[in-house]
Amino acid sequence: MLPDVVASSVLLNDFQRQWTEIGSDVHAAVELVGTSGWYILGQEVRDFEAAFASFWPAAHVVGVGSGLDAIEIALRVAGLRLGDRVLTTPLSAFATTLAIVRAGGIPVFCDTDAGGLMDLDEADAVLEAEPAIRFLIPVHLYGYSLDLDRLAALRDRHELTLIEDCAQSVGATWNGRRTGTVGQVAATSFYPTKNAGAMGDGGAVITSDLKFAERARQLRDYGQSAKYRHDELGWNSRLDELHAAILRRAILPRLGTWTEHRRQIASRYLSGIKHPEVRLLTPPAASQPCGHLFPVFVEHAQRESLQSWLKQHGVQSGQHYPLLITQQLALGTVPWVAWGDLPNAAAVAAGEISLPIHPHLRDSEAEQVITAVNSWPSK
Numbered sequence: 001m002l003p004d005v006v007a008s009s010v011l012l013n014d015f016q017r018q019w020t021e022i023g024s025d026v027h028a029a030v031e032l033v034g035t036s037g038w039y040i041l042g043q044e045v046r047d048f049e050a051a052f053a054s055f056w057p058a059a060h061v062v063g064v065g066s067g068l069d070a071i072e073i074a075l076r077v078a079g080l081r082l083g084d085r086v087l088t089t090p091l092s093a094f095a096t097t098l099a100i101v102r103a104g105g106i107p108v109f110c111d112t113d114a115g116g117l118m119d120l121d122e123a124d125a126v127l128e129a130e131p132a133i134r135f136l137i138p139v140h141l142y143g144y145s146l147d148l149d150r151l152a153a154l155r156d157r158h159e160l161t162l163i164e165d166c167a168q169s170v171g172a173t174w175n176g177r178r179t180g181t182v183g184q185v186a187a188t189s190f191y192p193t194k195n196a197g198a199m200g201d202g203g204a205v206i207t208s209d210l211k212f213a214e215r216a217r218q219l220r221d222y223g224q225s226a227k228y229r230h231d232e233l234g235w236n237s238r239l240d241e242l243h244a245a246i247l248r249r250a251i252l253p254r255l256g257t258w259t260e261h262r263r264q265i266a267s268r269y270l271s272g273i274k275h276p277e278v279r280l281l282t283p284p285a286a287s288q289p290c291g292h293l294f295p296v297f298v299e300h301a302q303r304e305s306l307q308s309w310l311k312q313h314g315v316q317s318g319q320h321y322p323l324l325i326t327q328q329l330a331l332g333t334v335p336w337v338a339w340g341d342l343p344n345a346a347a348v349a350a351g352e353i354s355l356p357i358h359p360h361l362r363d364s365e366a367e368q369v370i371t372a373v374n375s376w377p378s379k
């Protein structure tokens, strides 16, 4: 017997329930790949790339080893050179910035809005003041799309190469338009916790530009243009046949239903959570998030109290992210620039709590989360 607290735990992600749903399709996918005798860059990868491209929608998808690699390869195909500055957000997975640094760029950080999303007015001001900045990597954080019309306007006005980090925003829309369709290139991740999560690492470079796609295909495969012909210095970063088969046969067919379920939980939380000390992130009317994460915000001094209250009531919670990227020790050794003190991003990092939201969360569990938050004695 499991102790009560474990038995009643509402998890941030529930991979065991996921396995119960997808297991037989995964077994079938493994069987097919095993029978084919072909494990790297074969028909399964090509078929998944085509399927994911029509889902996105985009002309070209290139499957790679991770979301980190996808961003780095995207920067390379988009022409980043050593020392180029790349405007981005200080509130994201560290991978967004790590990709910039690894590609030889210099990250420039501007503040977010009060909800943690990149502040596009602020970005506009930075680009106005620093016309030498040619690259922008916005992040559709928590699965909330940034204003895609404004992003497109920024891209045109400042003649930017725009690389959208869509690791968290698979399926999210702005006025019905999907994220990852405004930039010249987009990158996403198939890390297990992501909305289109594989059973291991994976990622994709997504673009409407055939030249970019062709170059990304070479770069993921040691920079080979043909077998044993290395035209440039690339990576070993190939989505493998097994994961391509699992993604296309077990994950993609369910992605629509799963996203719908995530959205239903989000709307349940948005209408059910009522607490004077807990701030919610209500999306603007044009935005339809994909329910990747459900962030709420409290004062920094209160965060531990709410998280331990949730834990006592069987509810797991997370923090996205406890530190700004500019506060990470790893950035101590490389050049970067912050535009101002980043007060909004710092406040989000200090007080954000992520509540459980995933495709296998039951309605009763969502109610358990709401009851736990609403009953929190904040004082």
Ligand SMILES: *Cc1c(COP(=O)(O)O)cnc(C)c1O
Pocket (backbone or CB within 6 Å): 066, 067, 068, 069, 092, 093, 095, 096, 139, 165, 167, 168, 188, 189, 190, 191, 201, 202, 203
């Ligand atoms: C997960 C994530 C990444 C990195 O993806 P990996 O596949 O884990 O390398 C990059 N950016 C954001 C916003 C992410 O959430």
